[in-house]
Amino acid sequence: MDKGIWIDGPVNKGVMKFLKGLLENNAMDAVLMPGKNKTGDSNAWFFLDRDGLDESASPFPPVMTTQGAKMVSYLTKKNGSWKKTGVLLRPCELRAVIELAKLKQVDLTNLVLISYDCPGAFPLKEYLSGNQQELDMAFETSLGTQTDPEGLRNVCSICSNFTGSGADIEIGLIGADSKGFWLIPGTEQGEELLKKTEESNSFKSLESRDKLVEAKSVQRKEKRETTLDSFQQSVNGPENLMTVLSSCINCHNCSRVCPICFCRECYFDSRALNSGADEMLRRADRKQGLRLLPDLLLFHMGRMTHMSISCVSCGACEDACPADIPVSMLFTVAARDTRKIFDYEPGRDIDEALPYSVFNFEELKNFEAPYTRQYSKQ
Amino acid sequence: MTDNGYEPKIVAFLCNWCTFTAADLAGTSRIKYQPNIRIIKVMCSSRVDPVFILKALLDGADGVLIGGCAPGDCHYSKGNFYARRKVALAKTLAQNMGLDTDRIRLSWIPASEGPKFAGVVNEFTEKIKKIGANPAGQEVFI
Amino acid sequence: METFINSRMTISEFIAAIFDKRETAGVAAMAKLPSGNKAAYTLFTDKKSAENSIPFFPAMPVNAAKAVSKFTRQASPSKEVAMFLRPCELRALTELVKIKQAGLDNLLLISFDCGGVFPFKEISISDEEKLKSYVDAFKNGKNCEGIRPVCAACTKFVPKENQADIVISLIGRKPHDPLVMSFPTEKGKNTAKALGIDLPDKTHTSPVAPSTAVESLFKEREEKEKKLKEKIKTGFADTGGLVSMFDRCISCHACSYVCPICYCKNCYFDSQTFEYFSESYFIRMGEKGALRLPVDRTLFHVGRLSHMGLSCVACGMCEDACPVNIPVSQIFKTIGSEAQAVFDYIPGKxxxxxxxxLTYSESELETFED
Known part of the structure; x- marks a missing residue:
């Protein structure tokens, strides 16, 4: 798209008005979006109709308490949404929704996906214990100006998929310079809906935005590579990795908050890894000591094989880790190379098959070791 | 909400053998009782996990009635003694977490006592009407 | 009351002696990890590697009862294994044995006076100052600054003697002194004999009296416990209190995962029972026009209390693992003990x-009937 509806004025208010408009003219029946919790010291998700919208919603949370894709999964896992529901998601949440749809944990029927240019999020624990007013202010400013606020999560500061492209409706903020925002249709459904808004004919060219997005993307990609390179150095080898993971208490909370880890009973909690006491004693004997609970490294590396290809680097795991391990960075690094092999980007396209579910006859030859000895010599 | 016009919703877990049969009897005997209860039949009052009671209260039920056979008369011989312990647990937790325990009622109603069933329901409904609506029902953040 | 006697061994000598003289297949205790600065509960099978163990290290990265459960649930060891447990871990283990999630066959349970632990995030082996002040406070029978709130309010810090085979008395004593122990069980007494520790019936060992520091610590903690319970109870004034107590909760269920008592592999609250059809969300949004997601957030906590509150040993793991700093353990300790009082039940006793x-008597709890 090269054009978007331009709406003047503060972003927060404008977006709320836009959503309310859609609910009021029955283009949508409900909306799933973030809001403040009761005490006002944290964020939560809300499922709202037009009456509840004003009371509970705040569209752009400075933290990610729970991953939005998980909420979409709760709502649509058993059956598709009953009525038309708009969902306001961060770009990484949007990508997770698409991955979950591929994994059949989300039904996209009757959903309108709305996303925005995300300035990132603060680490949850630091937000909860920090000066929230200041952080809220900093976040709001950076939402308008699209500069990185101080104290962003590591994964957010190297995120190169910061726009809501792929959504039905994209809220364009980059280049808007706090003066307003664009509503950019991404799909036919989005276009239809945008026709129903009040300002449906105030189009404005997206040229300036596209340039800035491109520039930020290049800059972020560069930063991403260098940051990940140096992080990879610091965790390379069993010794370094075990040092990083030494504070892990094997609580598996990273997997519980992960939007991609959808299994109700995780393999690493299953009986497959149980063993009798004597077997554990033998293991302890071999390794001069067995940490209890066991299989800590296996859990992390195994989880990497299970979900890292679909990992959207949303950082929920790191936020929820009670031991402050840089889990999200670890998984981002792990996923970097595997993705290159399969030329796969999670959440890029709903029609792109999961790498493990398809194959080509002629591919990945460099992972085969050719048989070199000659039979004939015998 | 005040007394007039306010119709509470009461969830009733009734044991198949006594209290549910008593409810049936009340019906066939054409005894009128308050229409506020929503009956869920369970095979034995001991099937009522404390979580059932708490879930009903947190999701906005104004009252929860658990009905079982009189002590000693349980179809499974001792289920209702376990039920009493479970209700005691649920009530204690509810009380300590700021939920109104007057909204939970455990009553023994034998199969042959249709009038008693109607009486208990009427009495409980009156009481709940007096207490008023369950605030948890209107609580968005719960 | 068992008699405490001077073993004339330091802790490392004691562990070495268990391997040498008792033909033990293994020892499990807190130990320094090979990489990094942290300690973890570790199983050792030889004397040499067991030198890394530091059984009294004030952190609880896992409730050891959970480790014992993992170790013995499928099959108990065929040879003796000695396991160090804090009093609350010992109580949790007792509860786990009752619910058939752990076995005690071939285990030699060793417990010790507990001065509490720091939140596991806030203590590592290199924190010498913190560890020093911990030892000092311990010796004087005082709470150390910085230990977890539930630990500071725990009055059951002396292991009940009929649970452990060997009890080590630490409070009021100096850290590098030879251990003062008692051997309440037959297994414990046999161990003492094998280790060459003279039991008090032999004339030349004078029994060591338990220290007065225990009493002063008990008093301090009793006071703290009272205050903690008051604080939590005022927090739960009404339905609003219940909501705000768990307002921050992100429904990650970490508290249940690390809880030693919550043993279910597929938690009821993660089960299909709590998965709803889409229509249900619209209906529940209903009149209110708003529904907070994930749903059943408060119910999870209240319901979990009803499932395990009667067995809650207030070990504090849940609070340690909570990523959003909800005082879970303080809440569960306070309300759990209220529920335990109704049934006159003390978990782990x-x-x-x-x-x-799982039990009843015919005439009881009649006040709960209407």
């Missing part, structure tokens, strides 16, 4: 005491 919901 006695292996032969039936779980409250």
């Amino acid at each position: 006695d292996l032969n005491e039936a779980l409250p919901l």
Whole structure:
């Protein structure tokens, strides 16, 4: 798209008005979006109709308490949404929704996906214990100006998929310079809906935005590579990795908050890894000591094989880790190379098959070791 | 909400053998009782996990009635003694977490006592009407 | 009351002696990890590697009862294994044995006076100052600054003697002194004999009296416990209090995962029972026009209390693992103990005491009937 509806004025208010408009003219029946919790010291998700919208919603949370894709999964896992529901998601949440749809944990029927240019999020624990007013202010400013606020999560500061492209409706903020925002249709459904808004004919060219997005993307990609390179150095080898993971208490909370880890009973909690006491004693004997609970490294590396290809680097795991391990960075690094092999980007396209579910006859030859000895010599 | 016009919703877990049969009897005997209860039949009052009671209260039920056979008369011989312990647990937790325990009622109603069933329901409904609506029902953040 | 006697061994000598003289297949205790600065509960099978163990290290990265459960649930060891447990871990283990999630066969349970632990995030082996002040406070029978709130308010810090085979008395004593122990069980007494520790019936060992520091610590903690319970109770004034107590909760269920008592592999609250059809969300949004997601957030906590509150040993793991700093353990300790009082039940007190919901008497609790 090269054009978007331009709406003047503060972003927060404008977006709320836009959503309310859609609910009021029955283009949508409900909306799933973030809001403040009761005490006002944290964020939560809300499922709202037009009456509840004003009371509970705040569209752009400075933290990610729970991953939005998980909420979409709760709502649509058993059956598709009953009525038309708009969902306001961060770009990484949007990508997770698409991955979950591929994994059949989300039904996209009757959903309108709305996303925005995300300035990132603060680490949850630091937000909860920090000066929230200041952080809220900093976040709001950076939402308008699209500069990185101080104290962003590591994964957010190297995120190169910061726009809501792929959504039905994209809220364009980059280049808007706090003066307003664009509503950019991404799909036919989005276009239809945008026709129903009040300002449906105030189009404005997206040229300036596209340039800035491109520039930020290049800059972020560069930063991403260098940051990940140096992080990879610091965790390379069993010794370094075990040092990083030494504070892990094997609580598996990273997997519980992960939007991609959808299994109700995780393999690493299953009986497959149980063993009798004597077997554990033998293991302890071999390794001069067995940490209890066991299989800590296996859990992390195994989880990497299970979900890292679909990992959207949303950082929920790191936020929820009670031991402050840089889990999200670890998984981002792990996923970097595997993705290159399969030329796969999670959440890029709903029609792109999961790498493990398809194959080509002629591919990945460099992972085969050719048989070199000659039979004939015998 | 005040007394007039306010119709509470009461969830009733009734044991198949006594209290549910008593409810049936009340019906066939054409005894009128308050229409506020929503009956869920369970095979034995001991099937009522404390979580059932708490879930009903947190999701906005104004009252929860658990009905079982009189002590000693349980179809499974001792289920209702376990039920009493479970209700005691649920009530204690509810009380300590700021939920109104007057909204939970455990009553023994034998199969042959249709009038008693109607009486208990009427009495409980009156009481709940007096207490008023369950605030948890209107609580968005719960 | 068992008699405490001077073993004339330091802790490392004691562990070495267990391997040498008792033909033990393994020892499990807190130990320094090979990489990094942290300690973890570790199983050792030889004397040499066991030198890394530091059984009294004030952190609880896992409730050891959970480790014992993992170790013995499928099959108990065929040879003796000695395991160090804090008093609350010992109580949790007793509860786990009752619910058939752990076995005690071939285990030699060693417990010790507990001065509490720091939140595991806030203590590592290199924190010498913190560890020093911990030891000092311990010796004087005082709470150390910075230990977890539930630990500071725990009055059951002396292991009950009929649970452990060997009890080490630490409070009021100096850290590098030879250990003062008692051997309440037959297994413990046999161990003492094998280790060459003279039991008090032999004339030349004078029994060591338990220290007065225990009493002063008990008093301090009793006071703290009272205050903690008051604080939590005022927090739960009404339905609003319940909501705000768990307002920050992100429904990650970490508290249940690290809880030693919450043993279910597929938690009821993660089960299909709590998955709803899409229509249900619209209906529940209903009149209110708003529904907070994930749903059943408060119910999870209240319901979990009803499932395990009667067995809650207030070990504090849940609070340690909570990523959003909800005082979970303080809440569960306070409300759990109220529920325990109704049934006159103390979790972990006695292996032969039936779980409250698995027993009844015909005339009781009549006040709960209408």
